[in-house]
Amino acid sequence: MKDHKKIFILVESILAVMLIGLVIRMFWEKSGESRYKIAVIIQNSDSSQWASFKYGLKMAAEDQNIELSVVSTGGTFTLEEEQDLLEAEISNGADALIVQPVPGREAEEMLRKMEKKVPVMLAVCAASRETEDSTLPVTGPDNYAIGKSLAEELWKDYGGNIEGKFFGIIAGEDGSQALASRERGLREVLESRGAKIRWSVSGVHAEDWEQSLKSLSKVEVVVALDDRSLAAAGKSSAANDLHGALVYGIGNSTEAVYYLDTDRVQCLIVPDGFHMGYQSLTELAENLGRYFHQIQSQEVSYTVLRREDLFTEKNQELLFTMSQ
Structure with a gap:
């Protein structure tokens, strides 16, 4: 009877180890096969005001071995247009999103729904004008x-x-x-x-x-x-x-x-802007690479010239x- 109990415990231990190994493999298999993709959606993305931000994104993507996609946008867009852009990037294989949100509570609610599909980091500020209404992480200045x-x-x-x-x-x-x-x-x-x-x-x-x-x-x-x-x-x-x-x-x-x-x-x-880009992408990359890493808001500095x-x-x- 004792031998049967020992065998049962041994089998359970082996199965537990196999299960842990399978979970680890699921979360890390991308690192050996393909890179994670992070899409960035900002308003009027070709404007020179985003130059340092995009440079920071680029440097972080190289350091983290991330495929970076900055969506070309010709100007400001509505809530519906932003939602369409986000859904298109997810359909195209984006594993995470960096978003400059359209203002408003409706945008906040839409982004929370997106967050259930892929990790989301907001850039510059929250969507809702009332900061306490926002639960999404933000990388930006005070x-x-x-x-x-x-x-x-x-x-x-x-x-x-x-x-x-x-x-x-x-x-x-x-x-x-x-x-x-x-x-x-x-x-x-x-x-x-x-x-x-x-x-x-x-x-x-x-x-x-x-x-x-x-x-x-x-x-x-x-x-x-x-x-x-x-x-x-x-x-x-x-x-x-x-x-x-x-x-x-x-x-x-x-x-x-x-x-x-x-x-x-x-x-x-x-x-x-450089560190806003660098830190937002790095924080998402760490979340994608480490399943239990919770995305945190990141505050960047500013300079008086x-x-x-x-x-x-x-x-x-x-x-x-x-x-x-």
Whole structure:
């Protein structure tokens, strides 16, 4: 009887080892046969504002032996268009997705459904404007802190006195969580120190910015919350269409740097696009390669650029990634 019990235990042990081996093989077999594929869907992907982000993706893909697919998109898209793009990439074999989400709770719900099919990492910000409503991981900067930092730089330039000064705020996109957080941080500092926000404009099409900025009432400073609006403000400043207003803003492109270098922008804050790309892909790759690795949100830094220190040694790497 004891011999039968020993044999039974031995057989069970062998079966358990075989089962563990089978599970391990299932999760690791791709590494020896084919590479994992990660698809990236961002709005207006060919814009120069994504250069450093895509360079970071490329470097991480090489380091992690990942097949990278950045979907070509010619501009902004709707929730339905984004969903179609995501489903198409999954059908084409994507094992994970990096997504710049369309703003809104409906987008958040759609992305949660996608997450049940493949791992999802959001880029720049969450879909929902209310951060607590989001459960999906995000790789991006602290957008609220960026808004506060920009306001602090502006306050310092005015010698610590902005009481009674009039400001205008512009943003290229409408409703995103990133821009809402940036504006909230900016307003908290400016308004607490006596500044007046005369107007806030968002969602203007690129070709309409020039006329829109001309028609707005006069302010001392125009603050641009994203790369597209900063480029528009820089261009209008160069054409003397801002009624003498100074320009401060947030951007990622070589065009934004150009306007800083030509003194059309007084201060530029640059979120670290390279590490946003690198860390988002690396985090997904680790999840794909290690079944029990839970995807975590990743915060990236940002840099305050001034014309006088634009080409210093400490900023060379940043400028290099933006030009790739």
